[in-house]
Structures are given as C-alpha cells and as structure tokens.
Amino acid sequence: MREPIDFYFDFTSPYGYFMSEKIDALAARFGRQVRWHPVLLGMVFKTTRTEPPVSVPLKGDYVKRDFARMARWLEVPFELPATFPIATQAAARTYYWLHDQDCALARRFAHAAFQALFRDGRDISAPATVVDIAAGLGVDAQALSAALQTDAVKARLKAENEAAMARGVFGAPYVIVDGEPFWGVDRLAQIERWLETGGF
C-alpha cells in the first residue's frame, strides 16, 4: 500500500476549498488515500514575507475574479463571503480535535466548514459558528467548546503548522504525491498525470 497523498490547506482559501471538493475523488480513482492538514497561512506568510493575495495592490482585484472563474471552471458552487479573508484557528483546531477521535468525522466537518464559508457565507472565524457546524454533524457542542480553550488543542495546531512548513509548505492548497509537491488548485491536471504515470 502506498503512502497517502498529503493535502495542506487553510479554511480561508477559496483555492483550498476547490481542492477539497476534488482531491479525494481524484485520489480514489487511483486507489489512493488523502491525509488532510489544515494550516494557518498567516503563520506561513510570516516566514515567506507574503501577504494574502486579496490584500496585494492590483493582484487583489484579479484574484477575486479568478476565484469565481476557477469555481466555474471546476464546476464547484462558490460565493465570496462578505467577510474575507478570515482567521481560521477555531476551524483548524476543531478539525484536529475531531481527527484524534474519528478521522472520517473530521473530514465531514472540514467539508461542512468550507461549504458554510464559501456557499452559505457564514463567518467561520467565530468559534460559536464552528461549534454550531460541528454540532450539526452530531458532535457534542459543550465538549468541543471546552476543548477549543485548552492549551493542548492550541499546541496541536501549532505543531501541525510547523510540521507543514518543515515539509516546505509555503502556500495553500499544497499537495504532496509520493514526495512531489504541487502548489495551487491549478496543478490538478498535473497531479492527475503524476498519479497516472508516476511522474513526467
């Protein structure tokens, strides 16, 4: 059995959301599993001296147009939320807390959180909103709310973020297939070819 594909993302990235809608099905076509890793791009951008694309002069207008066009290209429902970009600590911490109990549930939560933000326009920076989304999947809201306050849960996300950067993750989505890194949802066709042929 081959190593799973690694998929790094930040819940605030539309391109990460698009990848989240595609990567599992693509991997499954080649009999492969995917490990999901939410990260905080804000921390990564400190290392890379980078700003969120929407904050960059000239580039900001372009990427908003590109988000919508890429959504149409990939046939993924999408609407840019009113509050954007957002902090995603609560969603990412929830993901890892769930993952340590039930990794399939964590995956369902990740889809629900992305869709809440990019289909329903909900501001998932608010812990209460994240807890509400998780509760909709049957998660114990009180236990999750308490967990989000703990140092252990905070440290877990920090460690995951550092591990991602140690693997070279400087942006998102970032996908690693058998050691080969692909940055951006625009590399989907190359990822597909790599899975088909083992490299090109």
Add this chain to the structure above:
Amino acid sequence: MREPIDFYFDFTSPYGYFMSEKIDALAARFGRQVRWHPVLLGMVFKTTRTEPPVSVPLKGDYVKRDFARMARWLEVPFELPATFPIATQAAARTYYWLHDQDCALARRFAHAAFQALFRDGRDISAPATVVDIAAGLGVDAQALSAALQTDAVKARLKAENEAAMARGVFGAPYVIVDGEPFWGVDRLAQIERWLETGGF
C-alpha cells in the same frame, strides 16, 4: 476583426518564456493576433510589495522544481540559467526599439532572447549580449547599441511599464483576451476555453 490578445511578460520569467512558446499558435487556431509587451517585473513588484518567487523562503525551492516540471508538461526545452533572475532592461528596450521599425523582427528577437536565456544559458542582462542576439537576426549592431543609450528608448519602456500596470498587470505572464485577464502560464487551458467559447 477582433482586438488582438495582449501578452505581458518579463524576459527573466521562465513562465513567460513558456507562454511565449505557446500563445501565438494558440491564438492563430482561433484566427487571433497577439500583441507582445515586455515589462520589468522589478518595477511592478515595487507596487505590489512582492519579491521574485525564487527569493522567497520555502517558495524558492518549489518554483525551481516547478519551472522544470512545467517545461516538461508543456514540452518546451528549458534549463534554468546559472545567473537568475536577471535584469532585462536591455532586452525589453531592444524589443520596443525594433518594434517601432519592424514588428515581425521584434517578435523574432523576443523568441531569440528568451531562447538564449532559457535554452543556451546566456546572460541577456548584458547589453552586449542582447546586441549580439539582435545582430544574429540582421539588426545593425551599432545603431542598436547607440539607441539603447538614448533617453527616448528608456522612456519608451518606462511608459509601457506604466501602461501595463494601469491595465492591472501585477505579474507575468499576463494575458488579456477581450478584457478578461489571465495570470500565469497555468491558465493556458482556460485561455483556450475562453477563445473557444467567448467565456465560461
């Protein structure tokens, strides 16, 4: 007759070189012409507070790998030159000076300059190298050398750069099809679809 497609690039960008090998043939398939516009990304990056990708921590290693992989993906001969990235004032000024006399010759020069840098590893930041490449196409070396010293030629490039930024160009390659902007050679498939369908 429809407006030509606009293609903005910096001679130091491998992704711009890849686009230069593809865009004319793609446009021709749809009966369209392409206007080429060399720009200086260094000036653009001052506005966008950006660094060359190869200079960014973590990202630098990735993009070098991505250059080579994208070249294989697009089946374009490519080798990263020993001196990279480079200043491209001499090449860009030469392009516009030639263009004002013979636009087909300017196009041939642009291909030759890109190929000198990314196939033969020649450092085209040196004006003498640029003049030598142009001379190989039958250009009067003395006249070109003299022209490159003039304020008019320098001002021409500056004006082109400012015009590009006024159109929203924040990176390269940057292609505009009927008002629709596409940043990056990774948007080639989308450009093709846009040309086929008039939008999606």
